[in-house]
Amino acid sequence: MTFDVVVDISLRPGISDPEGATIERSCAALGFDGISDVAVGKTVRFTLDAADEAAARAEVEDLCNKFLTNPVIEEAEVRLAPSDSMAAAPAGAA
């Protein structure tokens, strides 16, 4: 099966976010009022071939811990869904 995966990586609460602080100051300087608590994160999107959803989720969790994130300062939210292309594939294809 093919899955569309989105890994939404953000800093853990309490970790300083200089990029977010800079954006927050700049918004006020540019005249955009009412903006606070700015936090910057990263998304990694990809297509994953896996036997089933459980295997896909396990591989992505492993990938996050070993490579995509720094678990000490970052946390990742994984969103995973079967690819649309699956609908177009002939019934026999897995």
Add this chain to the structure above:
Amino acid sequence: MTFDVVVDISLRPGISDPEGATIERSCAALGFDGISDVAVGKTVRFTLDAADEAAARAEVEDLCNKFLTNPVIEEAEVRLAPSDSMAAAPAGAA
């Protein structure tokens, strides 16, 4: 009203993504198979005070075009929802 805003910024289709390509090559080298079409993006989360949802959405669109994104190579998806804190606020507070 207070809104929780997520601006999900990604490269427009066709724009080269060296960071995504590097991650894709590294995944294979680290033994993570079946990963393709890796694309890296950015998220900016913040709290926004605005009169109503329409005003909030207009301000965020303006902020994206003028500051948060480079409309030539990037596109932004805006997700906006009233803050939970609104539920805790006394009925009179707006």
